[in-house]
Amino acid sequence: MRCVDKRFFWAACLLLLAGKLQADIAIHGETVFPVSGDPIEDGVVLVADGRIQAIGPASEVEVPDGYERHEAAVVTPGLIDARSVVGLAGMYNVPADQDQLDTTAPIQAGLRALDAYNVDEGLVEWLRSLGVTTLHTGPAPGALVSGQTMLVRTSGNTVQDASIRDVAGVSMTLGAGIARHFESPGTRSKGVAMIRQAFEDARAYGRQDPDERSTDLGKQALLDALNGDLPVFIHANTATDIITALRLAEEFDLELVLEGAADVYRVLDRVKAADVPVLLHPTMTRAGGESRNAAFDTAARLQEAGIPFAIQGGYEAYVPKARSVLFEAAIAAANGLGRDNALAAITLGPARILDMDDERGSLETGKRADIVLFDGDPFEYASRVCKVFNGGELVSEECL
Structure with missing residues (x-):
C-alpha cells in the first residue's frame, strides 16, 4: 500500500473510532420529567448517537446489552x-472580560455576540455544572440597540463548535437607564425617536438596489428584523416602556419578545392581546430602579394569564454577572408557579420561544440528548446536579 493510501486508511479508521467514542447510554431515574408529558416513575431514557432512542417506564423499556448505565433520583x-450575557461578561469583572456592552454609540445593531463569546469563560462552566446546556446570550441591556444575540451550547472547544444559531435576534433596551451610558438620549421620547429613525433608515436601505448600495451591517440587521427574519428582544421593565415596546412592534410589524418586564403583571391584558412572549427577569432580581415593582409571583401570573414565558438568568452589573435559572425557577415554584410549570419555564418554555423546541427543551424520542441527573428534587436547596449530558456527551459530573 502506498504511503499516501496508508495515511487515508488510518485517517478513516480514526474517524470511525471517534464516532464510537460516544457511548450508548441508559439513564435510570426514580422520577423522569419529560416536561412535554407526565412524570415517569421508575423511568428509563435510552441514548444512542447523541439522541434519545426511547423513554418510558423501566418495565416497558428494555436496555440493550453494552449500554453504559447511569442512575439518578431525578x-x-x-x-x-x-x-444571559455569560460568555461575553466574565466572572472576574475586569475590563479584559467585560464585552457585554459597547458604550461608544447608543445604536449598534451590527455588533454580534458571536464575535465576543468566550467558550473558556468560567461562568459558562459554572452554569453547565448547574445543568444549563443551552444559553441565549448576547449584549447586555443599556443601549437602544446593543447588537445581535446568539444561541450556544455550554460545551464545545470553539465558538463554532458551541454555536447553535450565530444570530438569534436583535437586542434593544427602553427606559431611562440608557442615560447612564450615553449623553443622548436623555429622555424616553428621544430614545424612541432614535429607534424609530433607525428602523426608517433601514427600510430606506432595503429599497436600494443591492448591487449598488454600500454594505451597512447595522442597517442590514434592522432590515432583517423588519422583514421578519430576526426577532427583536426589547428589554423593558416599567409598564410605560412595555407599552412602548408593544407600540413599536405594531408600528413596524416586528416579531417582539419582551425581556425583563418587571411590571408586566400590570399590563397582562395588553401583552396577551399582542401575543408577545416574555423572557422574565430572574425571580430574585434586586427590586430597585426600573425593577422596583418586581415581584416573586410574576411568573405565576403569566402562567395564569396564558402568556408564553421563560425565566432568564439575566444580567447584573456586579459579580457574578448572571444568576442560575435553576435557583430562580425554584423561587418562582414556591411563589405560585408550582414545580412542573417552573421546570417548563427553564426547559420547554424557552425552547419554544427561541424556536428550538424541535431539538431541545424536553425528553422525547428523536430529540438531542441534553439531559440532567439530580440526586433529589431539582428545586430543593440540598439537591445536587450530579451529571450533565449535552448531545449524549457527559460534560459535567461534579455533583454540585
Whole structure:
C-alpha cells in the first residue's frame, strides 16, 4: 500500500473510532420529567448517537446489552437560560472580560455576540455544572440597540463548535437607564425617536438596489428584523416602556419578545392581546430602579394569564454577572408557579420561544440528548446536579 493510501486508511479508521467514542447510554431515574408529558416513575431514557432512542417506564423499556448505565433520583431535560450575557461578561469583572456592552454609540445593531463569546469563560462552566446546556446570550441591556444575540451550547472547544444559531435576534433596551451610558438620549421620547429613525433608515436601505448600495451591517440587521427574519428582544421593565415596546412592534410589524418586564403583571391584558412572549427577569432580581415593582409571583401570573414565558438568568452589573435559572425557577415554584410549570419555564418554555423546541427543551424520542441527573428534587436547596449530558456527551459530573 502506498504511503499516501496508508495515511487515508488510518485517517478513516480514526474517524470511525471517534464516532464510537460516544457511548450508548441508559439513564435510570426514580422520577423522569419529560416536561412535554407526565412524570415517569421508575423511568428509563435510552441514548444512542447523541439522541434519545426511547423513554418510558423501566418495565416497558428494555436496555440493550453494552449500554453504559447511569442512575439518578431525578432526570430532567437540559436547562435553557432564556437570556444571559455569560460568555461575553466574565466572572472576574475586569475590563479584559467585560464585552457585554459597547458604550461608544447608543445604536449598534451590527455588533454580534458571536464575535465576543468566550467558550473558556468560567461562568459558562459554572452554569453547565448547574445543568444549563443551552444559553441565549448576547449584549447586555443599556443601549437602544446593543447588537445581535446568539444561541450556544455550554460545551464545545470553539465558538463554532458551541454555536447553535450565530444570530438569534436583535437586542434593544427602553427606559431611562440608557442615560447612564450615553449623553443622548436623555429622555424616553428621544430614545424612541432614535429607534424609530433607525428602523426608517433601514427600510430606506432595503429599497436600494443591492448591487449598488454600500454594505451597512447595522442597517442590514434592522432590515432583517423588519422583514421578519430576526426577532427583536426589547428589554423593558416599567409598564410605560412595555407599552412602548408593544407600540413599536405594531408600528413596524416586528416579531417582539419582551425581556425583563418587571411590571408586566400590570399590563397582562395588553401583552396577551399582542401575543408577545416574555423572557422574565430572574425571580430574585434586586427590586430597585426600573425593577422596583418586581415581584416573586410574576411568573405565576403569566402562567395564569396564558402568556408564553421563560425565566432568564439575566444580567447584573456586579459579580457574578448572571444568576442560575435553576435557583430562580425554584423561587418562582414556591411563589405560585408550582414545580412542573417552573421546570417548563427553564426547559420547554424557552425552547419554544427561541424556536428550538424541535431539538431541545424536553425528553422525547428523536430529540438531542441534553439531559440532567439530580440526586433529589431539582428545586430543593440540598439537591445536587450530579451529571450533565449535552448531545449524549457527559460534560459535567461534579455533583454540585
